[in-house]
Amino acid sequence: MFGKNPDEFYMSAAIKQAQKAGINNEVPVGAVIVHNDKIIARAGNQVEMLKDATAHAEMIAITQAASFLGNKWLSECSLYVTIEPCSMCAGALVLSRVKEIIYGADDSKTGACGSVFNIADAKELNHRIIIRKGILADDCGLLLFEFFKKQRAKGKK
DSSP: OOSSOHHHHHHHHHHHHHHHHHHTTSOOOEEEEEETTEEEEEEEOOHHHHTOTTOOHHHHHHHHHHHHHTSSOOTTEEEEEEEOOOHHHHHHHHHTTOSEEEEEEOOTTTOTBTTSOBGGGOTTSSOOOEEEEOTTHHHHHHHHHHHHHHHHHHTOO
């Protein structure tokens, strides 16, 4: 069907969004949202472009998917994202009731799907999200590593 397994196919689409973000001097994070085996939202970080700390790939993808479906609930949707979502994004994903989060690389500094916090699967909240990780993790992690290596060479971030 996909030439690759579906997880790799969708994560590759998220990686393409991350690469586009990186070209625009954004932290290279990409996300896609899948509904009924179809990508309904694609986004990369736009924090620098919009001068908006909330313009993470996941947040933009949530808005696109809700608009596409005409519904705030994304209960039949899966999010593929290149890095583990932060607390803001994990919280928004819980509030939108996304079915599952599939991510590439762990985020040991701000990850909120198990690395630092686990907002996405917190039993105290009214919705819990299935979390799967490590899909094309090396490729996803390399994007971030190379980006920050270049930023350090420029004396930024």
